[in-house]
Amino acid sequence: MKPISLAIMLSSAVFVACWTPKVLADVNYQIDLTQPQHHLAKVAVTFPKTDAKSLTINMPVWRTGRYEVLPIADGVRLFKATDSQGNELDWHRTASGEWQVSLLKPTSVTVNYQVYANQLGDRLRHIDRTHAYLDASGIFMYSPSFRHDAVKVNLAVPEEWKSYSGMKPGTKAHSFIADNYDVLVDSPIETGINQHFAFKADGRDYEVVFWGEGNYDTTEIVADLEKISYQASAIWDGYPFERYVYMVHATSGARGATEHLNSTVIQLPRFNFREREDYLRFISTASHEFIHTWNVKAYRPQGLVPYDYQTENMTELLWIAEGSTSYFQHQLLLRAGIISAKEFFDDLSKRITSNQHNPGREIQSIAEASLGQWSSTWGDYAVNHSVNIYSEGYMTSLALDFDLLSQTQLNHSYRDVHKKLYQDFKIPLGYSVDDVKNILKGLTGKDYQAWWQQHVSSPVTLDFDAMLLLAGLQVGYDQEAKNLVDAGLTLTGSHNDLTIANVRREGPAWQAGVNAGDEIIAVNGLKVTASGWGKRLADFKAGDTIELTLFNNDQLAKRTITLAEQPKGEQKISPVESVTAEQKAFLKAWIGIDWPFDSDGEFIKPAK
Template sequence: MKPTSLAILTSSALFSMCFSAPSFADVDYHVDINQPVHHLAQVSVSFPNTTSSQLTVNLPVWRTGRYQVLPVADGVRLFSAADSNGNALPWTRTASGEWTIDLAKPTAVNITYQLHANELADRLRHIDDSHAYLDASGVLMYSPEFRQQPVNVDLSVPKGWQSFSGMDKGPTPHSFKAANYDVLVDSPIETGINQHFNFEANGREYDVVFWGEGNYDTQQIVTDLTKISGQASMIWDDYPFERYVYMVHATNGARGATEHLNSTIIQLPRFNFREREDYLRFISTASHEFIHTWNVKAYRPEGLVPYDYQNENMSELLWVAEGSTSYFQKQLLLRAGIITAKEFFKDLSQRVVLNQQNPGRDTQSVAEASLGQWSSTWGDYAVNHSVNIYSEGYLASMALDFSVLQDSDLAHSYRDVHKALYQNYKIPMGYNVEDIQNILTTLTGKDYQPWWQEFVNQPFSLDFDQLLSQAGLMTTYGDNPKTKVDTGMSLSGLHNDLILATVAKNGPAWQAGLSAGDELVAVNGLKVTADGFTKRFDDFTPGDKVKLTVFSNDRLKDVNILLAEQPKGTLSITAVEQPSAAQKAFFKAWLGIEWPFNAEGKWVKTDDKA
């Protein structure tokens, strides 16, 4: 006898009621690093009893700190699912990072899969016979149904390995626990053969873990990290953590860094630590990631709250998340006494030069760059028509800082904006453009919508001498500045070839009709080589017309290029003559240190040592 329509409806309603709410229990993860030499592990996940008719499990398609979709799930094979009795469950791959499991009745669900982990450069996952770096976004699947459930992680690792994470420790040396998947995904694990140090600063505990051999000085690094960690009060009035973990990788080439909830991973080639310039790059990165613990991890733009791990998280404020962090990183080092004022201004002068040489600053705003970050590349088109949320965001932050200082008569600075964001918009809240503008108005009494339109919503160009003069500074190429030839093109730098990598918009090569990908053959009829490229053009002066022979789309052609000029030498930032008391006061309010110049405009401290 067939059921009546009412019976069908009643049955369906009861099914829906029964298959609705998840049970409140832990999600358990186990990672068995069973074939480290082949970068392989076996992962198992146990989800609590569910009354749903289907269970969806996901592996994120991006990782926090890198705003680009990645082929994360390509490292997964041999996926399987079983019920609480070990019976196989049918499943379907429904998206790039998604598996859907069919359930005939309420049950706990166990999944297993093989993981390949050899993405060290992406700081996503890496396993070898000496360690494993495990970022959960590239390792551990989750179910949206149980995303807020407590999680436990247990590792099976080779003998002699040590395991560290920002998560709370579990019952065994290689286990951890977290409040939910969001904490787990922002708490990477470093396990392996490593060196471990710890210290305290301002009542907080810190771990420093080194993996890989290199020319680093562990004691110097720990000493400087201690100084950095004590400088948070430069901006904020408290800490969002009780314990923090610095993870340092000395690699065979991989570099980069990523911020996490209460930890960071920093990577440099193993012999790129000793020289002062290399070390400053490392310690500046550490400062950058530490600042991120507040700016991004404790508060972040609305578009990133909560994280959507399966889709792009759009925001026009990524320049605040990243560029402002870059802006503060050297200031923190300066206040900590790790770098000198001379080193600080050397970095700033390099940023000024990069900005002046970037044709894209006339095309793209920092708001547009933020929205485009998810699809950004860095080829010839990007160089000519784009800006970077880090470098351009730094300069937008600096312009905003100077504006707040001026408009508040030095009572407030851009640091106070971030203090207010931390106080008022902690996760799970998110802030938007209006929120920042309201904070700016509160601090200065002025409407910042016009400023925002000029410097954020449209491309901007800074008059650096006008800006820096407020702090008694100016840019200079020396007492007798000289010029040199500008061709407006650069080589790829690969295999000693003469392939043009970039052709600067509206520059000499651009005006002559050259394009990235063209191959330079000769200058004025004479063969040119990659190692002699720069020297060959030193034979000319700005204003000369030169014939270039190139292969363009495999066709040989001649073009005439009119050489332009560019400054010769190194741009530096130094004192204006006879700085006023107001300028010195502005300088101190800006950087928090006393005026570093003497009456003759010379640096009081000229050594490059911290």
């Protein structure tokens, strides 16, 4: 494989940055990826001349889109700093992501280091024989002294590789430019052996880059991404970008997605694209990340403006950043005709069921969950005592949307809140809790202090029956659904493993003193297997008592459980009898479609 070196750059107008760039020499990055087989990159960054006595060099401790401190600098070795004549400079490390370089005279500074990149699932950095995915927070060090200066990036890559980024390209392949480090850190690079597609929608340029073999249909994906692109006007009155890049990874197991300033990366296991359920997961993720281009990247809470890459960025409004994005993602797909009304309501009913079975909603508010996101873990304690900014943020957004529609006789919805946030609080501004309340009051004439205290600042249990009735809907189990016995616990799900993952607060197992981590051995003195656990419970009925034999901290123990009952299957949303014109109008104002049910209460099949 033959390396290619590149150097010529242009000035950029990709993004109106948080600070006006100074007219100084650029910060220049050189990335050597010519030997990718060991997941290693050689990085050189040259900072402009400074007359300071020392220069602070940082590697971020978290990456945008993931509100969690990560051991990013652990992948750095062979750090070296030199002056403009190539003389080595003294340095010492002052924090996990910080180096201090001593300067004896005015000089430019070049820093060299090696990066290990094998964290594909973190969407941080990954290099192998076929590609490199470079999130700047995991690759590019920066100096606070030059954070606002223009940036040039040059890649040396194997000959057959092609490079793409949301950044503006240079005049030659494998080179990019950005107005400053904040644009660079939010503009990942995908370089390697890939497939590339392009389309235009509503005056914007879009690109789709696929890496990895899989059972995806590029024609279907590109066509659906184009359909999504036309739906932005349902919420906002403009675009924060001229060009947008979708990066799709078909992986050996990694999954997830991350939004960026001008692009997104979406990962799914390589054979998880074809089945309808799998495809809906992919395309709803794409919709979610597209919405983030406004909600988070164009406007975001004050606690996230500007980003502080070296510490947590605290805000009690992360539920708006993430949960509201989840709330809108299926609405855009529905408006675009990518999903059916049945698929939309199936998703909503699953979310309602999940909410109703989450004991944590009685303990933690969504504001507290937002503040605690940086230190959150998802285990037995969290399930019983926490809410999630994505799923519960969705529900808070739903409740706020229905309240707005009701208060304004369908003249305003939650979409108008986000339209106003985009109009009035574009970066470098950031919005506060009071700003959101003021927008709500401006739309409705109502003071939202009490509503906010009840639904955001306090744990809340929503009345879904009353809410959905406004739209002529109801949620419940089918009449044919049978009730099953419930022990109030879940297993890890691992093959032939009877270890308990979670014990539901105040449920039967909780009342009996069963703990997460216990390993079940027998029921009523008879051995039980993981595959036979459900069948064994089916031998009993609600109210029966059973004796579990289990290991608790490696000690044999017995616990007596009085079984409860749980409905079988998932809830479904259906129309109420004798739906009114007002209810039909409410539904259309809410999700933008006509009444989707026929006279028998069945979903009208979409026209082919």
